[in-house]
Amino acid sequence: MNKPFAVSVTVVVPAMNEAGNLPHVFATLPTWIDEVVLVDGNSIDNTVAVARQLRPDLRVVAQTGRGKGNALIEGFTAARGDIIVMIDADGSTDGGEIFSFVSALVQGADFAKGSRYAPGGGSDDISPLRSLGNKVLTGLTNLLYGTRYTDLCYGYNAFWAHHLDALALDCDGFEIETLMNVRAAQAGLRIREVPSHEHSRIHGESNLHAVRDGWRVLKTILRERTRGAMAAQAQVALAE
Structure with a gap:
């Protein structure tokens, strides 16, 4: 397939013990992407060996910290x-959707965030409890930050690499998606939601815990609101 975009695209895949899922995940990646970076979270299976066999041009980053957030940042x-496009290694995100994310960016967006609740999106995996929690947290974020998000806690996003400094990411856990969405809004980036269909994990068990990670997301939302207010006050003080 000819390259459809005149920009280079890197796909970042955080993985820990996902050897059984990688053949499916990598098979969904478009042939025109320029780079795949696998961040290995100290896997005890043959995740890295399988990944290298599937994609000889793969770049592997050995995670130095812990948690999904840290893996993505590295x-x-x-x-x-x-x-940069971020996808999961468990088979829940479809690499075939990367075209839609990159298209949104090329057409003028700074940050393209996946949404399971936008028209055309969906999920085979999210539980009623997680769905309710996500809707409450999404509503709170929209109220506090003036956004119009439909899906706050979803790990399929893409953005221009030169906006990394504006996002200034600094968290370790699953709250990374929330932090990205909030800071993208605070930085005034042009954000576009992209409909995405979440599939069920193929093999293994998720490390996500609805209550624990939901609490971390809530704290992130509130902390960032305070951080933003303090930054605004500092700017006013400097102007005076």
């Missing part, structure tokens, strides 16, 4: 592409 730092 992967973003290593990425060389103009556009």
Whole structure:
């Protein structure tokens, strides 16, 4: 397939013990992407060996910290592409949708966030409890930050690499998606939601815990609101 975009695209895949899922995940990736960065979270299975066999040009980053947030931050730092796309290694995100995310960016967006609740999106995996929690947290974020998000806690996003400094990511856990969405809004980035269909994990069990991680997301939302207010006050003080 001819390359459809005149920009380079890096796909960042955080993975820990996902050897059984990677053949499916990598098979969904478009042939025109320029780089795949696998961030290995100290896997005890053959995740890295399988990944290298599937994609000889793969770049592997050995995670130095812990948690999904840390893994993504290390992967973003290593990425060389103009556009960075983040997907999961469990088979829940469809690499075939990358075209839609990159298209949104090329057409003028700074940050393209996946949504399971936008028209055309959906999920085979989210539980009623997680769905309710996500809607409450999404509503709170929209209220506090003036956004119009339909899906706050979803890990399929893409953005221009030169906006990494504006996002200034600094968290370790699953709240990374929330932090990205909030800071993108605070930075005034042009955000576009992209409909996405979440599939069920193929093999293994998720490390996500609805109550624990929901609490971390809530704290992130509130902390960032305070951080933003303090930054605004500091700017006013400097102007005076």
